[in-house]
Amino acid sequence: xxxxxxxxxxxxxxxxxxxxxxxxxxxxxxxxxxxxxxxxxxxxxxxxxxxxxxxxxxxxxxxxxxxxxxxxxxxxxxxxxxxxxxxxxxxxxxxxxxxxxxxxxxxxxxxxxxxxxxxxxxxxxxxxxxxxxxxxxxxxxxxxxxxxxxxxxxxxxxxxxxxxxxxxxxxxxxxxxxxxxxxxxxxxxxxxxxxxxxxxxxxxxxxxxxxxxxxxxxxxxxxxxxxxxxxxxxxxxxxxxxxxxxxxxxxxxxxxxxxxxxxxxxxxxxxxxxxxxxxxxxxxxxxxxxxxxxxxxxxxxxxxxxxxxxxxxxxxxxxxxxxxxxxxxxxxxxxxxxxxxxxxxxxxxxxxxxxxxxxxxxxxxxxxxxxxxxxxxxxxxxxxxxxxxxxxxxxxxxxxxxxxxxxx
Numbered sequence: 520x521x522x523x524x525x526x527x528x529x530x531x532x533x534x535x536x537x538x539x540x541x542x543x544x545x546x547x548x549x550x551x552x553x554x555x556x557x558x559x560x561x562x563x564x565x566x567x568x569x570x571x572x573x574x575x576x577x578x579x580x581x582x583x584x585x586x587x588x589x590x591x592x593x594x595x596x597x598x599x600x601x602x603x604x605x606x607x608x609x610x611x612x613x614x615x616x617x618x619x620x621x622x623x624x625x626x627x628x629x630x631x632x633x634x635x636x637x638x639x640x641x642x643x644x645x646x647x648x649x650x651x652x653x654x655x656x657x658x659x660x661x662x663x664x665x666x667x668x669x670x671x672x673x674x675x676x677x678x679x680x681x682x683x684x685x686x687x688x689x690x691x692x693x694x695x696x697x698x699x700x701x702x703x704x705x706x707x708x709x710x711x712x713x714x715x716x717x718x719x720x721x722x723x724x725x726x727x728x729x730x731x732x733x734x735x736x737x738x739x740x741x742x743x744x745x746x747x748x749x750x751x752x753x754x755x756x757x758x759x760x761x762x763x764x765x766x767x768x769x770x771x772x773x774x775x776x777x778x779x780x781x782x783x784x785x786x787x788x789x790x791x792x793x794x795x796x797x798x799x800x801x802x803x804x805x806x807x808x809x810x811x812x813x814x815x816x817x818x819x820x821x822x823x824x825x826x827x828x829x830x831x832x833x834x835x836x837x838x839x840x841x842x843x844x845x846x847x848x849x850x851x852x853x854x855x856x857x858x859x860x861x862x863x864x865x866x867x868x869x870x871x872x873x874x875x876x877x878x879x880x881x882x883x884x885x886x887x888x889x890x891x892x893x894x895x896x897x898x899x900x901x902x903x904x905x906x907x908x909x910x911x912x913x914x915x916x917x918x919x920x921x922x923x924x925x926x927x
Contacts, residue, residue: 663718697726788849802833
């Protein structure tokens with residue numbers, strides 16, 4: 520064609536790229552070029568989706584000389600060259616299910632291997648309890664699909680923490696597994712019985728770890744949201760009645776050692792609490808301030824009950840390192856025992872409830888060496904500080920100093 524300046528020009532050549540038939544299905548469906556990077560292409564990482572391009576060579580090769588490929592399905596969070604074992608029910612997989620599966624679920628196997636060899640060892644400090652989390656809990660996972668989902672979700676978060684180059688992949692997988700498991704466990708909770716009570720209970724414990732290990736949002740207060748109690752806490756509190764109604768089954772089952780150790784620990788806390796004078800507690804000054812300044816007598820009763828319960832978390836910890844070892848259960852016992860009325864006051868961001876919550880953060884700080892709890896204490900104390908007025912900021916000087924946070 521004739522150019523306006525009178526010069527004849529040729530149409531510009533279309534930019535070409537190497538075509539490929541081996542890209543991931545996600546890129547093919549979006550009709551974009553796949554870089555074929557393993558274990559996840561950059562397009563899938565960019566859009567935070569599970570890439571079905573994850574490919575592994577497993578024993579032997581095909582006639583073409585290429586290893587058997589196994590791909591992941593973003594829809595169900597599993598991988599395999601064909602149908603995968605059904606983790607959706609409350610019954611264990613049969614041998615027939617396993618034998619009839621043509622592809623291995625390699626990503627799930629990786630997550631399960633990481634859980635049993637690494638993650639489980641981080642959930643408790645007692646050797647017996649570590650063994651229970653490593654052996655008994657995965658066995659429950661083969662009986663209850665939602666428990667296996669909880670195991671895989673937590674393991675995925677653990678791998679995401681220590682393999683930053685694959686963080687998006689593992690975080691995405693964690694969310695998929697947890698959401699499916701949560702839906703199944705919630706359904707089971709509405710029809711709790713002798714057959715599923717053990718599975719629902721341990722899933723609630725896995726959910727607690729999953730929640731604190733999940734990447735935080737700036738305004739996250741952990742226990743409550745804008746619309747009420749946090750979903751994870753509602754689930755955990757919802758399972759508390761299981762101990763009362765199915766205690767004999769739980770104590771005699773595979774989680775028996777956990778409940779027996781918990782009972783011994785509770786007896787120890789009560790003993791130490793009886794021996795300690797309330798005036799010696801770090802909470803003594805806060806208790807006096809609330810008694811002196813809070814006008815609503817009903818609120819005072821709620822606050823004082825929360826403080827008394829929080830003493831149980833402090834009583835097992837000693838600065839000298841002598842005496843009982845501080846355990847995760849010593850921290851979360853307060854959360855389990857919290858009155859719903861205190862949680863409502865915390866949701867309303869009342870000054871007194873926030874101050875009490877700041878003291879709880881001191882105990883969270885003592886678990887900061889655990890990967891799943893790291894950073895929560897400083898995150899929460901900073902949030903609390905900015906919600907308080909100048910007077911009540913003076914009330915939380917001790918928690919601030921204990922945590923080592925510096926107001927900006």
